Amino acid sequence: xxxxxxxxxxxxxxxxxxxxxxxxxxxxxxxxxxxxxxxxxxxxxxxxxxxxxxxxxxxxxxxxxxxxxxxxxxxxxxxxxxxxxxxxxxxxxxxxxxxxxxxxxxxxxxxxxxxxxxxxxxxxxxxxxxxxxxxxxxxxxxxxxxxxxxxxxxxxxxxxxx
Numbered sequence: 001x002x003x004x005x006x007x008x009x010x011x012x013x014x015x016x017x018x019x020x021x022x023x024x025x026x027x028x029x030x031x032x033x034x035x036x037x038x039x040x041x042x043x044x045x046x047x048x049x050x051x052x053x054x055x056x057x058x059x060x061x062x063x064x065x066x067x068x069x070x071x072x073x074x075x076x077x078x079x080x081x082x083x084x085x086x087x088x089x090x091x092x093x094x095x096x097x098x099x100x101x102x103x104x105x106x107x108x109x110x111x112x113x114x115x116x117x118x119x120x121x122x123x124x125x126x127x128x129x130x131x132x133x134x135x136x137x138x139x140x141x142x143x144x145x146x147x148x149x150x151x152x153x154x155x156x157x158x159x160x161x162x
Contacts, residue, residue, distance in 0.1 A: 003161035004057035009102050012151040016065050019154045027059050061160040072133040086138045094127050099143040105155040134159045
């Protein structure tokens with residue numbers, strides 16, 4: 001089927017895990033709401049053949065948050081289906097601040113979609129080049145303004161597929 005990039009901006013719900021659960025619920029309803037294939041997200045994830053070989057090519061392929069800032073390894077099964085933070089140095093590199101806004105996140109992704117890509121991955125060229133392993137993703141805490149103490153949103157992006 002090939003690889004698919006996906007990206008989301010979702011409300012910050014007090015933790016990245018809670019934000020991911022809320023996003024999962026929304027996207028599950030969008031994809032499977034009128035479908036009899038899976039009644040719940042857990043039922044979808046229990047279908048190991050579908051998830052392991054085809055997947056949804058969406059955030060539903062991500063099952064848990066890890067707080068490691070090291071890149072995932074294709075040789076470590078525990079790194080698949082995970083969401084991890086974009087390193088603070090990479091946040092500064094792309095956004096020029098440690099407190100990016102949702103608007104800036106969306107603008108950088110729009111710019112990245114327009115950039116030509118000769119090979120995959122090319123670390124650091126654009127924000128979309130940051131995820132270095134398929135079947136995983138990255139997140140960035142986003143703020144209403146660069147003066148806000150608490151995040152308002154979470155920017156999430158990654159790849160599914162082969």
